[in-house]
Amino acid sequence: MSIFETTALSVAGIAAETATGAATATRANIMEMTQAAEEAVLAPEDTGAFPHELRAALAARVARLNGDDGLAERYLARAGTFAGLADTGTDGSAEGLAVVVGFFDKVAARTAEVAAEDIAALQTAGVSDADIVRLCELNAFLAYQIRLIAGLRLMQGDAA
Amino acid sequence: MTRIVHKFTRTVPDWQPRVTPVKLEEASAEQLDALKVTPSNTKVSAYVLTLAHDVESLKVRSPLFNAIMYDPGGMSRAEREVGALAASMVNRCIYCAAVHADRHAKLEKSTEVTDQLFLNGPNARLSPRDRAIFDFAVKLAKAPPEAGAEDMSKLREAGLSEEEILDLILSSALFGWANRLMHVLGDPVAKTAKA
Numbered sequence: 001m002s003i004f005e006t007t008a009l010s011v012a013g014i015a016a017e018t019a020t021g022a023a024t025a026t027r028a029n030i031m032e033m034t035q036a037a038e039e040a041v042l043a044p045e046d047t048g049a050f051p052h053e054l055r056a057a058l059a060a061r062v063a064r065l066n067g068d069d070g071l072a073e074r075y076l077a078r079a080g081t082f083a084g085l086a087d088t089g090t091d092g093s094a095e096g097l098a099v100v101v102g103f104f105d106k107v108a109a110r111t112a113e114v115a116a117e118d119i120a121a122l123q124t125a126g127v128s129d130a131d132i133v134r135l136c137e138l139n140a141f142l143a144y145q146i147r148l149i150a151g152l153r154l155m156q157g158d159a160a
Numbered sequence: 161m162t163r164i165v166h167k168f169t170r171t172v173p174d175w176q177p178r179v180t181p182v183k184l185e186e187a188s189a190e191q192l193d194a195l196k197v198t199p200s201n202t203k204v205s206a207y208v209l210t211l212a213h214d215v216e217s218l219k220v221r222s223p224l225f226n227a228i229m230y231d232p233g234g235m236s237r238a239e240r241e242v243g244a245l246a247a248s249m250v251n252r253c254i255y256c257a258a259v260h261a262d263r264h265a266k267l268e269k270s271t272e273v274t275d276q277l278f279l280n281g282p283n284a285r286l287s288p289r290d291r292a293i294f295d296f297a298v299k300l301a302k303a304p305p306e307a308g309a310e311d312m313s314k315l316r317e318a319g320l321s322e323e324e325i326l327d328l329i330l331s332s333a334l335f336g337w338a339n340r341l342m343h344v345l346g347d348p349v350a351k352t353a354k355a
Contacts, residue, residue, distance in 0.1 A: 023322040026233065030330060033224040040216040048214075066304040107344055109303040112252035114344045119178040129179035133213035133345065140340035141217070143303075144333045150305040151329030154312045155322065 003031040007038055008145055011071050012152035020156040038145065041138040042078070049131045053080035055138055058101075060086035062108045062142045071149060099125040100135065107139045163350040165254050168278045170265060172258045173348040181209035194219045210345055225338070228330045235320070235327035238267040239293055243331030244338075245277065246297030251339035255348040260335075292318035297332035 003009055003024060004016055009031060014021050024031055042059060043052050050058075056078035063072035065088055076086050084090060085101065092101025103122055107114055122132050165173045182191060184204060191212045195204050211218045229240055241264035248256035261274040276284035277294070286294060292314040299307035315325050 023326045030227050037220045040220050044216045130213040137214045137217040140337040143336035147333035147336050
């Protein structure tokens with residue numbers, strides 16, 4: 001896979017022959033590792049409590065919360081039966097995931113406000129510690145990818 | 161008694177997980193490999209043992225983190241620390257902010273910039289270049305990101321090359337990631353005084 005086919009560069013619309021494309025080529029290793037990190041959180045071998053389609057739906061949801069419809073569409077295509085969760089007007093209760101979805105939204109959009117009680121609420125709802133870490137890794141990676149894409153768009157002069 | 165740190169500081173606190181970390185003696189072969197545990201290196205932080213619950217992520221995250229913060233070329237290491245610090249201040253990750261303010265001060269051999277940032281926040285007195293870098297990194301770290309074309313113009317006016325701008329985007333974005341692990345999965349606690 002060329003770095004220009006990675007999710008970040010293709011969603012941002014970066015072409016090789018541009019100044020932005022040339023800059024990203026100097027950091028090709030980082031662009032490749034970014035894609036590997038996406039695989040690790042979107043499609044891990046050990047999914048824990050969160051199957052691939054659910055992960056893709058949550059990813060689409062966070063992309064939407066951050067106003068990135070292009071990235072959201074890409075993840076939504078992989079969300080299968082969980083696609084409804086990508087609608088930010090829903091709260092996950094229809095899927096029995098209200099606590100998980102509430103936590104996911106807060107970590108994505110109100111990070112500074114997250115406190116010990118939020119982790120305790122997941123534990124009370126029966127989410128294992130390993131699954132709490134998995135949830136955070138998925139959310140945290142998306143925060144990075146969304147901002148990398150936003151920055152790349154600005155570099156090449158697209159309106160934000 | 162533990163004392164949770166609530167204010168920004170350059171004094172690096174301890175980090176206390178809110179979940180139970182993986183126990184080294186119960187770790188799988190894959191976890192041990194990702195943790196880089198060898199007979200001569202058996203010291204692993206509580207933070208890394210916590211992340212070992214998601215070993216596939218941990219394996220790819222560490223080399224990516226190191227490449228963004230330390231690979232040669234592009235923006236200086238100290239300026240990458242400003243990007244990391246700006247995001248950590250937005251997300252109020254006290255632990256991350258302490259580590260990266262301390263690194264900045266050591267790299268610059270000066271506490272002036274980080275003193276200003278912790279004392280005056282957005283009104284810190286900074287050089288025009290640091291001002292452009294800090295403001296861009298803060299706005300990119302917001303949810304949703306608030307950086308716009310004007311902020312990008314200010315980076316170019318301040319003399320940043322395209323490679324430097326990319327490194328700034330990467331360092332601020334990376335801490336959007338790191339903050340959501342460190343600030344969410346644990347508490348910063350004051351180090352207990354050594355006897």
